[in-house]
Amino acid sequence: MKAETAILDPLSEPYPSPDLTSPASLLGQYQSVRAYTEALCKPLQVEDYIPQPVEFISPPKWHLAHTTWFFEEFVLCKYQPGYQKYHADFSYLFNSYYNHVGTRVLRTDRGNITRPGVEEIYAYRRYVDEAAHALLSREVSAELEEVVVLGLNHEQQHQELLITDLKYILGHNPVFPVYREGFSLTEVANQESGFVSVKEGLYDIGFTGEGFCYDNELGRHKVYLEAFDISKALVTNGEYLEFMNDGGYGRFELWLEEGWQWVNESQARAPLYWHHIEDDWYCYTLSGLQKVAPDSILCHINFYEASAFAEWKKMRLPTEFEWEVASSRLRWGERWEWTNSAYLPYPRFSKAPGAIGEYNGKFMCNQMVLRGASTATSPNHSRATYRNFFHPPLQWQCTGIRLVQ
Structure with a gap:
């Protein structure tokens, strides 16, 4: 089931549910x-x-x-x-x-x-x-x-x-200004633990039913999945700190080749917005600079970091198909979750004519799929079949990690 997403809404009321009948x-x-x-x-x-x-x-x-x-x-x-x-x-x-x-x-x-x-x-x-x-x-x-x-x-x-x-x-302002008190977006903890088991078999993938979806969700089709177990919880700051303290950013064997190049070129040693100050870790939030909370769900990591952490844990990222099949049994919505799937068209995908056809199809190259939503996602804007996509080095979205074993 979808989580009650902890969106800190600057409006006093959330969006009404879409009703486009008149x-x-x-x-x-x-x-x-x-x-x-x-x-x-x-x-x-x-x-x-x-x-x-x-x-x-x-x-x-x-x-x-x-x-x-x-x-x-x-x-x-x-x-x-x-x-x-x-x-x-x-x-x-x-x-x-x-x-x-x-x-x-x-x-x-x-x-x-x-x-x-x-x-x-x-x-x-x-x-x-x-x-x-x-x-x-x-x-x-x-x-x-x-x-x-x-x-x-x-x-x-x-x-x-x-x-x-x-x-x-x-x-990136040196004084870390406050956008709005209480609007951090990152102070969200897991509500569940353990794993969900999914049996092997054929599963239907893609949007079906009434209501809006993007064209990249269409072309419902069957996929065969091996049995797998997927975590109910997302990776936390504390778990990622263990990875960092175990030399995670310095161990080439954990990283994809392009990821290792990114580490060396960027000199990355922590997630985006983390700062090591007086022997402690702080992170910038929209409500100012705060200490990293170990129990909060990890945020602002890229695909390379997600992949390296999964390798360190001797697990892996889910494919987007595994994620979609398991989503009805997971609590999701706090972070966009990296999958191990390249952003590619579904069977029977076709672009609309004219400019509207440029919306999704022409970006189906060199990007990875993310599933779910995040605390920055607008209300009533996501669904289990929603396919977000970004280039592997990018960290600035509210991205997190869910693991499969």
């Missing part, structure tokens, strides 16, 4: 999702909206603008007769990777977009939201509803990215 409910969901994004930004100072310390991080201002551009480009320009774009340059500035739409700013240059300023980006959001309100207040076709629901899920993805990108920005 135009009014679709409009309400649109308003809720859009408001949540802005609520996440309320604790920010204006300077926090701008920095881009590394290529894979996007500034909060860019997230606000890009999610707005998505609705303008794919909803309003197509379905709202007579709609006038807010600004001719915004598609160039805030398109992410949609080649069908046209040229765009390089990802590395997002932090250089100091203008338009933050106030104008919020004005842009208001302009688009007013037009969307008018559109969604009328009868909505099935085609339009499908695109709007995709846009809402797209914005929820960016809400999680906004939080984790912001943590990277603030976590």
Whole structure:
């Protein structure tokens, strides 16, 4: 069963459960999702909206603008007769990777977009939201509803990215500023222990039923699995400290070759945001610098670290198929969990025509699948068939480890 995820929500109420059966409910969901994004930004100072310390991080201002551009480009320009774009340059500035739409700013240059300023980006959001309100207040076709629901899920993805990108920005500030008291995201403990046994056999994999899913979850198919035991608990900080104290980052035999290269090039000796201060380990959280809590679930490790730890424990990471089959008997949702599966298409996978088809399919190379959700994931945004994916060296998401024996 899915866990009651310990999401520290900056809004007083979580999202309502999706109910897209009428135009009014679709409009309400649109308003809720859009408001949540802005609520996440309320604790920010204006300077926090701008920095881009590394290529894979996007500034909060860019997230606000890009999610707005998505609705303008794919909803309003197509379905709202007579709609006038807010600004001719915004598609160039805030398109992410949609080649069908046209040229765009390089990802590395997002932090250089100091203008338009933050106030104008919020004005842009208001302009688009007013037009969307008018559109969604009328009868909505099935085609339009499908695109709007995709846009809402797209914005929820960016809400999680906004939080984790912001943590990277603030976590590299030398004074470790507080984003919001009590908003650490990492102080979560396991509620269960032991292992779940899964019998060998044929199992169905992939999304089925009603409701939204991404195209990379489709193509339900059968896989054969050998019998396995999967841990009910995720790896904790204390367990990972044992790995570190046993020389884990210095033992080449534990690491994949690319992982060992990463260790030597990055000089990594601990998870992201951990700092060794006066013979003790501290970690940066969005509520400030805190001592590493041994019982809390490990966070911010990459695939290479997860694989090396599993080797040290003489166990392994689950495949994404093993994870999905076992998920109904596991408590999950505190961390995105690395699997040992490459991100590849399911049988019968096909990309949608045009720009929407660029959403997932073209990234099916050199990335590993993560399953579950995390404390940074927006409410009502994950499911057992959800396939997240990142490159193996990346640590900045709320990632953890579940082991198989």
